[in-house]
Amino acid sequence: MKHLIILGDGMSDHPVENLGGKTPLEYASTPAFDMLAANGRSGSLITIPDGFDTGSEVANTAILGYDLNKVYEGRGPLEAASIGYDLAQDELALRCNIITIEDGKIVNHHGGHLATEEGRLLIEYLQEELGSDKVRLIPGIQYRHLLVIKGGSKYIECAPPHDHPNEEWKGLLVKPIINAPKEEGRMSPQETADLINDLILKSQKILANHPFNRDRKLPANSIWPWSGGYRPAMLTLGELYPSVKKGSVITAVDLIRGIGIYAGLSPIDVEGATGLANTNYEGKAKAALDALKDNDFVFLHIEASDEAGHDGDLNLKLQTIESLDHRIVAPIIDELSKWNEPVAVALLPDHATPVELRVHKGEPVPFTIWYKGISPDKVSSYSEKTCANGAYGRLKLGEFMQEFMKV
């Protein structure tokens, strides 16, 4: 049996008054989702472990069966994998934003919406000026880059810049975590914090004088490193499940791509995949089907409904759910029904992103598992409520992969 996970990011939601008290999943027209639920077996799944933020990287790692307490290292190492940097065991990787600072305050976390080429120009220049045998700045996408410190300690407190608009940057500089465990062969947390803060200050001097910023309304004038960690201690899915000899991840989101790579999946790029409602749905469906011909496991991630939830845009959220149903799930199931090779399909979100709250919520999410010949349970449509009454009942974290990979 081959395995395909179709993940609609942030798809689940809460009852909405304007929809007559229905959730977007209940209200939207989703014949393909409902067919899967009616012919498959469903349940609900806790995706956020106790003590963790409701981030997509946390939920997706948990869905793939990993114990976050053992493997969670923050965003830096995931971004490193995503841009193809093979992080060494003794390195610390941090997400490194280029941000805008004015009058001593953080104005934005994106340097005035830097384009990828602009960000690359600035990071490459900073690497020339600040790079050393300990420090490497590596260009990524748009304003999102990577800072790698050889022997750096992860026991530091960094402020995510998007959480602190209009705050004084000086008060948000990196601080060491007190009482951190002693680490053989690494700098102390204090030394690491001092080094990063020094890089921030130097980057501000260098970027202030860079010709790129001369006439720019929102100058890209400081680096801001955060969410640092080490190479995650993740076994690959092939090591965990012998049936997975070759697997792929299809996503427009760097963090999910990074998780997939540490899980041993090869990333597949789809032209026109944007992470937004205008994404190339047909291209992603085709890429998943093509991959399933010579892969045993495919993780297909679609971001659009999460973005609609963050925007608080109810109509857009309904549209993204219907697009996932009509333009991805329907053609995939149609095609797989004709194959001799059996493929088990799981459909689920990673967490709720309710349109009325516009943030992630860590409540259980609905899931359905279907393959040709499965004996269905009594669930007849796909929604938060209906799936909760399915045969799988309520699963926790790694239990989902254990159940899914059993079939």
Ligand SMILES: [Zn+2]
């Ligand atoms: Zn998510």
